[in-house]
Amino acid sequence: MSGLLAVPIINYHKISEESDIGITSRRPVDFRNDLRWLRDNGFTSLTFETLDPAAVLPQKPVIITFDDGYRSVLENAAPALAEFGFRAVIYMPVSYIGCWNDWDVQFGGRKFKHLTRDELLILISAGHEIGSHGLSHRLLRHLTADEKQKEIGLSKVRLEDMIGRKVDSFSYPFGRADQLSIDLVRDSGYKFAVSGLFWGRNEAGPFNLPRTNIYRMDSQSALRKKMDRPMRREGLILRDFLIQKGGLATAWYQKIMGIGRP
Ligand SMILES: [Zn+2]
Structure with a gap:
């Protein structure tokens, strides 16, 4: 396990020319350059479903993830991943496949389409893994124990039904991640779970693996620094902390407006 905790996990959202308010949309050209840099520097991508805890890890492992599963993952990320020989893990808010x-705050009225089931099957056949990002993309901390269980356990069952394979x-x-959610993830039969970088109140472990977001304005050297964890000295941490805090505005908007409530 200690080996896995040392594996850098980088996270993307949209890969698109279009910017968005959350600055989580990375330009396709920058994404290709990220992958080129990873390949040229000898990195091997891992996915959780193929991870054998007993096996020796490659010398320079990396896990590439995408949160929210937008269509741009298929249109813009998948061709580049194939070109450079990498596999990724794509996390879906299962009720929005x-x-x-509509779960997101859309300033300016711009909307984005999530991947369809058929598109997920295409990504699976290209070697990518599909994971659960809950049902309705709500902050678990805002939910009752019952609702948390649905977001975590029911999303796994529904996603497995939909794609016809195990969701790990x-x-x-x-x-x-809050402690009850971590426990529910473990008890629901997942093998791994990923969180953000800065929410370390709960101990890091297989059900709370920290990740680093790669944002639109990150340069190549920022990617390098972010890969080289821990990055506390690098001055990036405060900026990224503030960006992630900003993301929580969406969670509060959902709570106030009742978005995602059954
Ligand atoms: Zn998300």
């Missing part, structure tokens, strides 16, 4: 991202990993919405 094939739908618009979970990504906490907004990167935030």
